[in-house]
Amino acid sequence: MTNADRADLRASADSVLARLVGDTTGTARLREDQWRAIEALVADKRRALVVQRTGWGKSAVYFVATSLLRQRGAGPTVIISPLLALMRNQVEAAARAGIRARTINSSNAEEWGTVQDEIAAGEVDVLLVSPERLNNPDFRDQVLPRLAAATGLLVVDEAHCISDWGHDFRPDYRRLRTMLAELPAGVPVLATTATANARVTADVAEQLGTGAGTDALVLRGPLDRESLSLHVLRLPDAAHRLAWLADHLRELPGSGIIYTLTVAAAEEVTAYLRQCGHTVAPYTGRTENADRQQAEDDLLANRVKALVATSALGMGFDKPDLGFVVHLGSPSSPIAYYQQVGRAGRGVEHAEVLLLPGTEDEAIWRYFASVAFPPEELVRRTLDVLGNSDRPLSLPALEPLVELRRTRLETMLKVLDVDGAVRRVKGGWTATGAPWVYDAERYAWVARQREAEQQSMRDYAGATGCRMEFLRRQLDDEEAAPCGRCDNCAGPRFETKVTGAALDAARGELGRPGVEVAPRTMWPTGLASVGVGLKGRIPEGERSFAGRALGRLSDIGWGNRLRPLLTERVPPVDAGPVPDDVADAVVRVLADWAKGPGGWASGAPDAPPRPAGVVTMASRGRPRLVASLGGRIAEVGRMPLLGTVTYAPGAEGTRPSRTNSAQRVRALHETLTVPAELADAVASAGGPVLLVDDLADSGWTLAVAARLLRRAGAQGVFPLVLAVQG
Known part of the structure; x- marks a missing residue:
């Protein structure tokens, strides 16, 4: 291609950019590295990796390149895109440039046939595909070969997911190596990410070269975000952090995102902030697709002050005027943290970024x-x-x-x-x-890198130097320099004081005991293959009622109190008798449960009978804790302590699988037993029993014990535990 041809191509590219960004003045111009990437893809048919900060305009590269390639008769662009939120944003952006985009993902299976017909008819310019589709047998064997043969440009968005050195590795992305190797000669490939250090960049670039015969062009820019002002606020406990949010949320500019580390924390924070009069919405892995889309739309339209989100709202959510990002708890990786805070300040001059680390953060890191x-x-x-x-x-x-x-x-x-x-x-x-x-x-090396990343987050929270420079150095940005904007460069912008009213309300919310424990209703599949003759639905007469727990281990209220009591240690160490504050809170849970909907003291016509006795679960690691809790419940409730569901002789030292439902049920089925004296006691009790344990993780211990007690003559089983996992 001559220099004149390249000049004409540049003019066409700027024209497409103007349509993409809605510029009617004709002044829109590509950044120099944007043009270099487009030139490599369109003119030279090369493979390129673009590592640029969030908001730099990576999507403009592939949309402009798509338009130019389609004008020259190339096939449709295939974009591998990891999240539904990202896909929705990209479809809307493509439409602005006159580019027809469709998606194939888990939420639109009913449209796949139509989309494939439209591709065959040449009516689709861009097809966005979730990485999970790459290993679906039908898609892999029937659709993917045709796409690979016909595509005009392959785009790998959020390409750090390819690398198992990356903070967000996804195995499905590794299948791209096969697709890259099978692409026809001359098909350009673009990979983009904002969060790759030098090691990840080299790994992704090496994989991009698969089957190409030449090295990939790597365009890596400085990662400063001039609009972001980074702060760390250290507050005494979870109640103070919630109270700070309640007091200061309205002061933060525009609308934004409050990130939490767990689903339970997101739900707690949402409930509390709504109680304080703030308009917020949850966004987690449990949120239904329709509710997620509504939450995204509400944030985009500024109908909510914030989404309270887990990492489910991570890559690709595009709101240029997002005014703030708050983290209630530290992510385990500074690279992941940089990526999430990059949601803010794309199209505004100033955005606030605040980290409120918590004492529970490291326990959550260990779990993941x-x-x-x-x-x-x-x-x-x-x-x-x-x-x-x-x-x-x-x-x-x-x-x-x-x-x-x-x-x-x-x-x-x-x-x-x-x-x-x-x-x-x-x-x-x-x-x-x-x-x-x-x-x-390799696996050990990756694990050590994870540990190093966790230490880096500790160092970030305690840093006395520039915070943006710290993050840029973690991403191996050679141009990292003090930003002049963060709390260490320019001084703190926020006080740590909270009002008494907000603190009292936060303590009340976090201190409110009680979480429902849903009963198991179906046996796990495949039990026959491990010698257990149970299958299908658990009969009504052999299952428990819904139970109660004091709290979740993953929440920021009672979870912080219960984790020291219940965290697994090897060898198990007995926590001793139940502490008075925990026992008193369990009693409150029991009282609220009895009087609440469906409770035995609710007065409802279909209310179950009042428990007639207390049964405890044998505990391998915390026998005094469980026994003392059962005794306190029996004493306060004026019920007899009927006995303990035990383990068969010789099985006391074995520990059933905690990773697999069928194996766990098999082990419990073989080892749990109701002693004869307990069977006689529950049969003659004349009512349901309270089944007391310390921790419900999978729920199978309670399910198997409830079945044994019901078969021994108990008229019902109410599980009552200190905590549920998750």
Whole structure:
């Protein structure tokens, strides 16, 4: 292409940009690196990696390149995009530039056939595909080959997800290596991200070169965000942090996002802020798709002051005038933190970013770290089970045969699939028989990097130097320099004082005891394969009523009080008798439960009978805690303490799986027992019993114990525990 041709191409590119951003004056111009990327893709048919700060305009690169390539007769652009919120934003942005975009993802399965017909008819310029689709057997074997053959441009958005060195690694992204290798010669590829340090950048660039024969062009810019003012506020406890939000939320500019580390915390914070008169909405992994879209729309239209969100609202949400981001608790990675705060200040001169770290943060980090890649013996066990099967095994069929919970099992299988050891087919998973090596050194290195990232977040919170410079250095930004805007550069902009009224209200919200414990209603699938003759729905006469817990371990109220009592230690250490404040709170839970809807003291016509006695669960790690709690409940409620559901002789030292429902039920089915004296007591009690335990994680211990008690003659079982996991 001649220099004159390239000049004409640049003029066309600027014209497309003007349509994209709604510029009617004709003055819109691409940034120099935007043009370099577009030139590489359109003129030179190269592969490029663009690492630029959030809000820099990475999406403009692929939309402008798409328009130019389509004008030249190229096939549609395929964008691998990780989140529904990101897809919705991109479809709307494409329409502004006259680009017809469609999506294939989990929320629009009913449209897939129509979308594929439109692609075949040449009516689609951009197809956005979720990475999970890449390993769907039908899509992988039938749709993907046709797309790879016809695509004019492949875009990998949020490309740091490709790298298992990255903070947000997703195994489905690794399948892109296969797609890259199979692309026809001359098809350009663009990868974009705002959150890649030098190690991740090198890993992604190396994978981009797969099958291309040339190195990828890497365009990496400075990562300063001139509009952001970073602050850290250290407050004494969770109640003070909530009170600070209630007192100061209206002072923060515009509308924004309040990030929490867990779903439970998001729900607590939302309830409290609404109680204080603030217009906020939750946005978590539990939020239904329709409610998520409504929440996004409300924030975009400034109908809410803030979304209270987990990392489910992470990559790609685009609101240029977002005025603030507050983190109630520290993310475990400074790179993830940079990415999330980058939601703010894209189209305004000033935005506030505040971190309010909490004492519970590290316990939450440890929990998420515990679901890392499984140890080698579990991986080998899974490969052996698949290899010895004469048919594909679905996740429900495979789960009972290995010691892994379903979500962790699925993630592991996706990694093995990319490594060539297993393959997803119709009906489930099969082993390929290909040799596979457990890369223990790599997994250990990744784990050490995670630990280093956690230490970096501790260092960030305690830093006395420039906070933006700190984050930029974590991302290996060679141009990092003091920003002059953060609390350490320019001085604190916010006081830590809170009003007494807000603090009292926060303490009341966080101190309010009581969480419903939903009963298990279905036995896990596949129990027959491990020798247990239970399946389907648990009969009404063998299941418990809904129960109650004092709190969740993941919340920022009672969770902070209960974690020191209930956190697993090896070997288990008995916490001793139940503390008075905890016992008193459990009594309040019991009283509210009795009088509330469906309670035995509610006066409702269909109210169940009052409990006639207390039964405790045997505890391997905390026997005095559970026994003393049962005794206090019996004493206060003036009920007899009927006895304890125990473990069979010889089983006291064994610990059932905590990662797999079928294996856990099998172990409990074989070891839990109702002693004869307890069976006689519950049969003659003349009413339901309260079943007291310390922690409900999976709910299967309560379900199996309730079945045994009902079969022994109990007229009902009300579970009452100190805490639920999650």
